[in-house]
Amino acid sequence: MLNRYAILLAVVFLAAHKLPAAEICIPTPECNAVVETEPEGHSLIASGYSQIGSPGDPALPFKDLFLLLPPNADPNVASLTLRGSTDKLLPGQYNISPAPPVVTVVDGKEIREWGEGKQIENGKNMLVYSKNEYFPSANLQFIDVGNMRNWRIARVRYYPYRYNPVTRQLVFTSGGEVVLSYRTISSLAAVNKSVPDGLFADKIAALTSNYAQASQWYSTAQQPNRTTSQLASGTVTNYLILTTSAIVAGSTKFQAFINHKINRGFSVGLATEAQWGGGTGDVAAERIRSYLRANYLTKGIRYVLLIGNPDPSVGDVPMKMLWPRRSSSIYREAPSDYYYADLTGNWDLDGDGFYGEGDHDLRYGGVDRYPEVIVGRIPFYGNFADLDYILQKIMDYEAGGCGGPWVRNVLLTMKPSDTYTPGYHLGEAIKNAAAVPAGFSTTRVYEQTYNLNPPPDFTPCTYDTVSAATQQHAGFWFWWTHGNETVAADVTTSTRTQTLDDRYPVFTFQCSCLNGTPENSNNLGYALLKRGAVATNSATRVSWYYPGQVDFTNTDSNAGMAYRYAVKLVRDHKPCGDAHFEMMVEVPLDIWMNHCVFNLYGDPSLAYASGP
Ligand SMILES: [Ca+2]
Ligand SMILES: [Ca+2]
Ligand SMILES: [Ca+2]
Structure with a gap:
């Protein structure tokens, strides 16, 4: 007692x-x-x-x-x-x-x-x-x-x-x-x-x-950005390109791209194998993340552009293979670059060798979804002409060479997902919440007119009507349809992107399954980055939706992600990488796999041209 x-x-x-x-x-x-x-x-x-x-x-x-x-x-x-x-x-x-x-x-x-x-x-x-x-x-x-x-x-x-x-x-x-x-x-x-x-x-x-309350706790809260003198002295790298020495040596546009970003006000750093360690597949993935973890604070890194083969098994700058649905029998894994954005936690918190498990690795100390750096990538499958073409396209776009009224047009192509989900609700929601507040026009392609006033510009949604709609040119393109590695059903395909006009490159969100599959060098996300898009968001595996969803404001369904990304990109004029990760943070977490599969192909610091 x-x-x-x-x-x-x-x-x-x-x-x-x-x-x-x-x-x-x-x-x-x-x-x-x-x-x-x-x-x-x-x-x-x-x-x-x-x-x-x-x-x-x-x-x-x-x-x-x-x-x-x-x-x-x-x-x-x-x-x-x-x-x-x-x-x-x-x-x-x-x-x-x-x-x-x-x-x-x-x-x-x-x-x-x-x-x-x-x-x-x-x-x-x-x-x-x-x-x-x-x-x-x-x-x-x-x-x-x-x-x-x-x-x-x-x-x-x-x-x-x-x-x-x-x-x-x-x-x-x-x-x-x-x-x-x-x-x-x-x-x-x-x-x-x-x-x-x-x-x-x-x-x-x-x-x-x-x-x-931040100023009483965070000593640097009043200094949101590094000073110009710090940038000039080279002690800060706010834009890091992480790639391989072979890619740097083989590209004829690499130095021009670096100079271009410096002229845009960035302090650009370059990391190749000598810095981050090299290798392929998962070995390389671990070394890339270790390098970023060790350097993001000391170098003041804000943006990371990855350039290399994204295949998680054999790529030289691979995506990390994550296991968001490992406890399920199908659709368990997802290659992702999110692993290089949230750097604070251990993404294999339970230590079983499977990273990003929805039910085991998302507690404190593991995945926390808040990014430390803003990541995008240019996939590279061995063709330097393609890489140089993409780099030049980004430079031209950002330098204002592509400006015009078409930049302020939003293309919305929506195919029904099932009987309960006609898709046009997403088009109307993006029109009303993103395009209209920005003062932008829309070109809408829906399956039916749905008694809308004004009615959509094209019906039904087929390859031919979408192709006709792309002739009107747009600065943005959002779609919702079923897909596979090379097809967005009744919207476009990897082959069809070759007919798009790169004098009018778009920001795209491909709300479909599998379009960004990194193991397939002909994946539709990469095909679009090569021709038609200046930056695009696509899914590396299946993505998930709610049948009958009509309100998209706060959800992490694939359509909810497309909606919030559109609002941040179009209405708020955020760079595409910032729009991507702010969206990922703000949506409530219900469908973890969607957070893993959607990845950004393109320069993460790129925003739409605002000139005339
Ligand atoms: Ca695990
Ligand atoms: Ca586990
Ligand atoms: Ca974090």
Whole structure:
């Protein structure tokens, strides 16, 4: 008895000497949902909120909030609560629809996934729908803590509505504040003595709800970029080209490209085997990442352009093979360059030799999705004429040689994915959220007119109508259709890209399966980069969508990624690499494989020409 008392006292003594928790408070986000009645049930539609949650569970609106922590915060957040909010039981009864499954289609075969640990009946997870309890159990859910360079960020999910599927009652929560409390695990001074680095302060300011607190924690918060003198002295490399000495020697445009980027204000560095170690396949992948990890802070690297063979098995500048769905029986792996962007964690956290496993490697200390550098690549399959042509095209584009009104036209080609998913909703969403706010025009190719006013420019969506639409020329091209390594069905093919006019090169998001498969040198992503595109985003393996999705604002379906990338690229005028990774960070994580498969082919620092 005495012993137990002594132990208890010791615990109390230790607890008393731990630093007290500090709090971050932000106002609870507002939400005004509209209830829509559909044959399948009720949906809550709220602007700025995600409308699709975990497949089979009640589809309640939610929003992810990003809270900046001090750099010395314990990643194990102490508590997360709502303070001073009001719960209101809404009158009436509701039949809230479940979230749809995630789907991919390969060779006409549809694969549906509901996720682990569920009991699905008629599209509903009965483990939730049969319980006389409110779902979710709390308004706030802690998602994760991650690091973007030296910045430490907590992501929390807010559900303003909770639903009891048995009593069919809805509770709405509003007002008050979100309170996150945390402890610190070292002194602030000790952390800030490490490499001073204010890079990405602009991204953190836009992403987090409490950036005003940053200056008290981050000594470099007020110096978002290196000074001109630092750049001139060559101590900083904010644009790194990582490639092989053979590629440097064989290209006739390499030095011109470096000079061009220097003239654009970048401090350009070059890393070949002598710097990063060389090799092929996975050996090379590990050496590339080790080199970037060791240098991104000290050199101040912002952009990384990879040039080499991307094949993860035999490539000389390979993608890393990731295993986002390793516990599934099919479509388990994904070659990816994301491995070279998020450099803070160990992507094989459980140490089993399989990197990027969705269910094992995504905890703190592993994959955190926040990039340290912005990565793009130019695939190289041995043809120097192609490489030189692509480098020259990028230089011409960025130098303004390609300017004209066509830059401000957006081509939208949408093919139905299935009976429930006509695709045109994505075209209209990109038109309204990206093109119209930028003052841009659109050329739309849909399967039908769908009573739209004004109607689409071309129907139906076929190779011939798309080909005719490309004659109108556009600065951007977004599509959604089924695909394979060389085909985007009824949109274009690797062969057909040869008819595109490179005097009008586009930024593309290829919302399809497999178009960017790095093992195939004729993959459609690379074919487009060679002719038709100045930069393109394509999937290295299958990508996944939600059947019937009509709202794309906050989801990581392939269409949701295309939408958010379009908004950042077109409306916000971000460089394509920044648009790509900001999109990857901001969308909620539900379909990890989509984050791995979509990769950027092109110069990541390139933005659209804004001249006349
Ligand atoms: Ca693993
Ligand atoms: Ca594992
Ligand atoms: Ca990171």
